[in-house]
Amino acid sequence: LYAWDESFELLYSHVSELESKVLQTNNFELTRELHILQAHLLHYQALLHNFELSVKFLAKTHNPAMDSDDFSDHQRKESKDLMKRESENLLSEIDRLEKRRAMLSNRLKNVMDLAFATVNIDDNSQTRKLTEATVSLQ
Numbered sequence: 215l216y217a218w219d220e221s222f223e224l225l226y227s228h229v230s231e232l233e234s235k236v237l238q239t240n241n242f243e244l245t246r247e248l249h250i251l252q253a254h255l256l257h258y259q260a261l262l263h264n265f266e267l268s269v270k271f272l273a274k275t276h277n278p279a280m281d282s283d284d285f286s287d288h289q290r291k292e293s294k295d296l297m298k299r300e301s302e303n304l305l306s307e308i309d310r311l312e313k314r315r316a317m318l319s320n321r322l323k324n325v326m327d328l329a330f331a332t333v334n335i336d337d338n339s340q341t342r343k344l345t346e347a348t349v350s351l352q
Contacts, residue, residue, distance in 0.1 A: 215304075218311050221258075225251065225318055233325045236332065248326045255319045262315065266308045273301035 229251065236244055277297075280290050 215307050215311070218258075218262075222311070222314050222318060225255070229318060229322055229325065233321075233328075236325055236329045245326060245329050248322060248329065252319065252322050252326070255315055255322065258315050259312070259319075262308055262312050266305065266312075269301055269304045269308065273297060273305075 232244060232248060232251075277293070280293055285293075
């Protein structure tokens with residue numbers, strides 16, 4: 215989970231840096247990098263979902279080792295309570311990470327929209343100049 219936090223922190227910094235570049239330049243090539251980041255975030259979404267399913271499976275699956283006569287009823291209850299508590303903690307952290315991933319994805323989409331809007335504005339300006347030049351030649 216800590217590695218996920220670190221990854222999202224680095225992604226956040228990188229998205230912020232790209233956002234600044236998009237605001238300062240009219241470089242359409244940045245959209246390629248933005249799309250690559252979006253693909254990574256979609257992959258992270260799938261990984262988080264699989265992690266969540268694994269934790270839920272483990273939480274609801276009975277541990278057959280606890281049926282052994284080596285464990286008292288108290289130890290079985292303690293083990294079950296611990297598994298429940300840790301599963302809930304993990305699911306809570308997975309939910310927090312998914313919300314962070316969704317926020318990064320939304321921010322990235324916003325930057326991509328900005329990049330496309332900037333390019334469209336520039337294209338419209340170039341088209342207008344071309345039209346004016348064509349009209350003035352006639």
